[in-house]
Amino acid sequence: MSVIEAQNVSLTFPTADGPVHALSAVNLSIERGDFVSFIGPSGCGKTTLLRSIAALETPTGGSMSVAGRDPDAARKARAYGYVFQAPGLFPWRTIAGNISLPLEIMGFSKSGRAERVARVLDLVELEGFGGKYPWQLSGGMQQRASIARALAFDADILLMDEPFGALDEIVRDRLNEALLQLWRKTGKTIGFVTHSIPEAVYLSTRIVVMSPRPGRITRIIDSPLPAERPLDIRDTPEFIALAHEVREALREGHAHD
Amino acid sequence: MTDGTLPMPAIRSFRLPLAKAAPVVTVLLVIVAIWYAAAIGMNARWERDQAARAGTQIAPSQLVLRTLSQDRPVLPAPHQVAVGLYDGIAGQKITSRRSLVWHAWVTLSATLAGFAIGTAAGSALAIGIVHSRSMDQSVMPWAVASQTVPILAIAPMVIVVLSSMGITGLLPKALIAAWLSFFPVLVGMVKGLRTPDAMQLDQMRSWNASRAHVFWFLRLPASLPYLFASLKVAIAAALVGTIVAELPAGATAGLGARLLSGSYYGQTVQIWAALFTAAALAATLVAVVARVERITLRKMGMQA
Amino acid sequence: MSALPIIGLWLGGWALNIWLARFDRPLTRGAVAAIFGLTVLLLWEMTVRIYQVPTIILPAPSQIIESLVQNRSLLLTDFVQTILRGALGGWVIGAAAAILAAIAIDRSPFLQKGLLPIGNFVAALPIVGIAPILVMWFGFDWHSKAAVVVVMVFFPILVNMVAGLRATDAMQRDLMASWATPYAASLWKMRLPAALPFLFNGLKITTTLALIGAIVAEFFGSPTKGMGFRISTAVGRLDLPLVWAEIVVAAIAGTCFYAIVALIERRATFWHPSQRINRG
Incomplete structure (x- = not known):
């Protein structure tokens, strides 16, 4: 059963220099438990597509469903957790306070909040840091806290917009590994925007390749890699071949320019 | 860093002075309206006292008119201030002590x-x-x-x-x-x-x-x-x-x-x-x- | 010849400070400032005594302190009347009104566009000028003084608070949207905390304005107590030491008022970068 469905979705921004076609004729279906990466150059609409799924953006054409309803209803039903490029933690709250913020808004009981905060802190390996303030933590730890915040209310869908884009490669590798483990443990459906080919190939079960002007999907590649992926899988021929395929697809998308 | 984000739709703000001035003018008009209402309300007591002392009744419309043209109102109406300003600025020689x-x-x-x-x-x-x-x-x-x-x-x-x-x-x-x-x-x-x-x-x-x-x-x-x-x-x-x-x-x-x-x-x-x-x-x-x-x-x- | 001790003291204090300033530690920094203040006071005292400056023009610090002690009950009455009732009362009312108005405006872009230019304009005006009008309306007692203060502090706090409520970034707002946050929760948990540093900026600026408003308004009519009243009558009686004593009280009150607000700010916005630097 598909959790996220997009049929012929288009989105046009009016600007002073004429309309910008951010998305055009996007068809996509994401199954439960999929790890789907969206990859493509600037302006290909990958973030816009993710934001449309989250109902932070409203498509101007086509139809979309998230968890069996329209995206805005899904947002109101708190069907997904969203992780942004930057941690976006509130500086006046502790790490635990930040993670419990969506829970407070959604009306969880105090004991329920404490229990969930402890559980997700454990999940992202930040146990013991709940009492710290965001500005006392490193960038990588802050981003882990923001992932914990998105996990806290146990939505089935996790949407991530270049969550590790601002981090250095060493931290990024570790977080990629941790994210994969987390995904296998929880069985969530994950939509993941990135501009890194190795990251997309390493993480995903399916890779959606997009290209700009107008923003559209040029290819959807299913990954033949096994679910169990140690970091050194990146040196195997299968991985290299898949990365090559993605690179070729990206190049094709550009051939029209 | 913003890779993947669309260039923000550069909706050029309408630099027409009208679009910018409209809210300001509206608020100003509201202030003037409140001012008039306040002037009527605050100056009415004196008029009523005067009328009571003279033992006469004044019609409401008469009352409103008078509250807006007192010599020493508690709160002068906007047009009275405007007249005062005009008189002080243009009505006198600029070397005059009343200018x-x-x-x-x-x-x-x-x-x-x-x-x-x-x-x-x-x-x-x-x-x-x-x-x-x-x-x-x-x-x-x-x-x-x-x-x-x-x-x-x-x-x-x-x-x-x-x-x-x-x-x-x-x-x-x-x-x-x-x-x-x-x-x-x-x-x-x-x-x-x-x-x-x-x-x-x-x-x-x-x-x-x-x-x-x-x-x-x-x-x-x-x-x-x-x-x-x-x-x-x-x-x-x-x-x-x-x-x-x-x-x-x-x-x-x-x-x-x-x-x-x-x-x-x-x-x-x-x-x-x-x-x-x-x-x-x-x-x-x-x-x-x-x-x-x-x-x-x-x-x-x-x-x- | 009589100028010699004055010049000597000046040079001595100066040399001491140049030497102390090289250490640049918190302790020596405080000492340098204190020595400077003390030197100025001593120079003032010596100048008045050596040149026998008439009290009508400039009383010596010792005379001012003497007057401060002698008139302490009078000064206390004035302090309560002007600072606590007029200034503080008006400041609290004005700040509360401005905060509520800012929250109301925050939801309406039209009102923001209409009121903010006017608010910015009014914030730069000589508002003390409305003192005579408000004294006519609200009578001689502290109510009219508080009213002047309300008008004076309202616009600076309003402008700061509105800016603060808009200080959330796009990501924080998206985050709130992704949780389908109701307006009240996003106001309480995101906008108000984010606005606090701006609010305190407005609150700090207006502490001094509040004192000025309360004292100046008394020049246009007051009961027979209050700092403005006392200053104007003491000037009439040429009791300059009393005038200076009132000024000292006003200065201490102003500094304390500001310091208390700044202290509350530190506790409330400990997370803000500007406060964190101080923590090291």
């Missing part, structure tokens, strides 16, 4: 003199402070603390004391205006002269630049945005200082004196007219500084 232009000029001259003195002194002390550590540590804490002291409140006293020493006229008022504009300029200039960061200062050091070079080529240009920001505060403060300095009994010239004599004789229209003149003067002065700021900064390549 608002003349009173405004008296206030303005003291304001500008004080502003000039205060700015010069504030800038000079700021330059000393950034170059001398002992001056910085001695003076700065007091300068900062002094901003929390209601200096303005003692302005009238200073005037009286100075006049007992035989100093009268423009100078005492200008001194108060100078005192008030001195501190914003000092604090702003010290902050501005210190904006160049360690990298820029090291760059100058790598060229073996002298202190004078560092000052003229780095510190002074970097401080200008801060200077202008404090100049806007300072000129408004100088005007307020001058007006308050004109309050002590005996002063006969200037907008402050107009306010006081209006309050002595219950001439509310006169008070409001003086108040609006002061407001216009303040707005003009700040606008002039802002204009100079824009031109200067644009010439230097910093957009403002």
